[in-house]
Each structure stands twice: as C-alpha cells, then as structure tokens.
Amino acid sequence: MADDDLQLDSKDLLDIFGAGDGKDDSEDLSKTIGDLFSDDEGDGGSLSLEGIAEAPDLPEEAPAPPAAPEPELAEPDRKGMTEEEWRASPDYADFKRQVIERHLRKKAEDEAAKQAAEAKALEDAAREKEEEASKASEEAEKRKQELVDKYKAAKAATIANRAQAMISEQEHAEAAVAGAEADKEAKFKNYLADLKAKMGKGGLPPLAMKVPGAPAPSASASSLDLNVERCKQLAAMFEETREEMLRQVGEKIGKKSAQTMMKKTLAKVAKLHLDVLGRAAVNAKNELREDGALDVERLSRAFYALPADKRLPTLQKVMYELIEMRFIAVELGLGARTKGFVVGKALDALDKTFKKKAFDPAMVKWYQNEVIPSTALSEGEEDSY
Secondary structure, three states: OOHHHOOOOHHHHHHHOOOOOOOOHHHHHHHHHHHHOOOOOHHHHOOOOOOOOOOOOOOOOOOOOOOOOOOOOOOOOOOOOOHHHHHHOHHHHHHHHHHHHHHHHHHHHHHHHHHHHHHHHHHHHHHHHHHHHHHHHHHHHHHHHHHHHHHHHHHHHHHHHHHHHHHHHHHHHHHHHHHHHHHHHHHHHHHHHHHHHHHHHOOOOOOOOOOOOOOOOOOOOOOOOOOHHHHHHHHHHHHHHHHHHHHHHHHHHOHHHHHHHHHHHHHHHHOOOHHHHHHHHEOOOOOEOOOOOOOHHHHHHHHHHOOHHHHHHHHHHHHHHHHHHHHHHHHHHHOHHHHHHHHHHHHHHHHHHHHHOOOOHHHHHHHHHHHOOOOOOOOOOOOOO
C-alpha cells in the first residue's frame, strides 16, 4: 500500500492515542500527542511487574544428527535376460549410471573429508605452534623478569653496601675526631694540673698583670657614625671574632674545653654590661649558650638602642673587655707563645672574612685598631704546652 493510500481521520487518531468518551476530542488528542513528546513521566513513566515471572531462556538448537551412510546399490532383476541382453538393456544403463554417480559422490565425499582432515591437522598444527610460541614468549618474559629482579636486588644490595660503608666511614671519622678531642682535653687537663702545681710551689716567674680596660677612643674614631647598618655589621664582626677564636683554640685544647672558656668569659663580662650583652647572651630558656655565642639580631638592636653620643665609646669598652678576657684566658692556660700563635691565626682569618663579606672599611679599621686588644699577661714566658 502506498503512503497516499493510508488515510487516517481524527477518530482513528483518537482510537490510537486512547481518547476517553465524553471529552473534547481535539483537546484529548492534543494532550495525548503532547504526552508522547514530553519529559514528564506521569502514569507512563514506570511499569508494575508484580506477579510477572521472567521468561525462560531460549532452548539451544539441537545439533543435526550425522548423515546415515548411503546403502549399497542392488542390481535389479534381469528378468531372464542373458548377459549380452542385460548389458544392452536400458535398465542396465540406468543401473550403471547410478553406480557411477554413487562412486563419484563417494569419491567427492572422501576427498572433502580428506581435505577437512588436512585442514583440521593444519589448524591443530598452527594452534600448537601458536601455543608453543606463546609458551616460549611467557618463558622468555619470565626469564627477563627474573633477570630484572636479580638486577634490582643486586643494585639494592650495592646501594645498601655503599650506604653502610659511608655510614661506617662517617662513624670511624666521628670516632677519630672524638678521640682526638678527648686526647686534647686530657692533655690540657694534665697541663693545667701541672701548671697549678708549679704555681703552688712558686716555680713560675711572677705575672706582670696589666690593668684591663679599653683605651679611650682616638680622635679619628670619634667621628665614626654607628648607624643601623653599621650596628648590624659590627654585631656580625663581633660574633665572627668569637667563632674564629673558638676554632683556633679548639684545635689546641679540644672543642669542649674551648667552648667552656668562651661561655665562662662571656658570663663574667655580661654581668657588667647587661644592657648590651644580656638579652643576646641567653637562649629561649634564659640560659647562656654552651659555646658563648651571641644572638646577632638581638646584639645589633642592643647596639643601636644606646644613646647616639655614647654608642661608640660604650661598645668599644664592652667588646674590648670581652675579647681581652678571652685573650688573657688563652695566655693563662696555654702560654704567651701559644696565645700569640692562636691570636695571630685568628686575626689573619678575620681580616680575610671581613673583606669577603664587604664590611664597611672605616668600621673594620676602627674595630681592628681600637676594639681588638693587644694584651700580654706576662713578660718573656716560655710556652710549655
């Protein structure tokens, strides 16, 4: 039927879309058609399947039964004909044709079976070859993974051995350093004990003690303005001096003994100048640090907090007295010659450090000439350490 032959009137559409009786047909039709294209589900949004059982699975198609073998052809009745008559008769010709067709058909079936067998054999051989190749690939992948695992294990063992060697080397180095420090400290303690014994017996020459104290600032230095930046640099220079002295003295008597000397000299001087050194000398627990270190930030703030007209002479006095007391401690403990050697190396290193850090040249000159003292505790003492 052609499309033009399909004619539906409004009643047919109403029947299709389920219009109810007693209602406006056009209104129901438009509403029903509108529901088909609306996203609102309403009553048609879901189906109640209560009591409806699931349909059973479709039955599998039974395999076709194998074809029955074709029966042998029986020679028809000759009806009393002789051999020559039989062979010349139409029945024999028909029988002969059937025999030939059966033979050709059987030959074709045998050939098809042979080809199918050959194809199956080829397919089986290909499948076996593919399985062998897959097995060989799996074996190769397994061997490769084993080699990778062995390499990773060997690499991890090598790294572990190297790390252990580095740790052992570090431990040996630390043990050697600790042993050297202990030897220095023991040697220094023995030296101090001998020194005390000699002093008790009066076996040492009289000490020519000079009155400690910073000299008055020179006229050229009185014009030096210690502004904020110079106060920061001066605090850094003062702490550099302590660190370098600690390094040089520690090489002679051991780090621990050198730290103790730095801490005790700071404690003595800090009590006299708490406004300058007090806050910078202590840690968060309000205790002196074990190496006598000063907080540079706090120290620079304390420097700048001093009145501008008293800043330079006050700082000169404070720093001079602390450095001088440390020089005296080194000379008292190690002798004048060792003190001169230690101070000489420390001042030479400080000069290089100040130039490297580009401190203000005018302030460096003032610090080296008028802050760092040249104190000798005794005259002509021989170094016995």
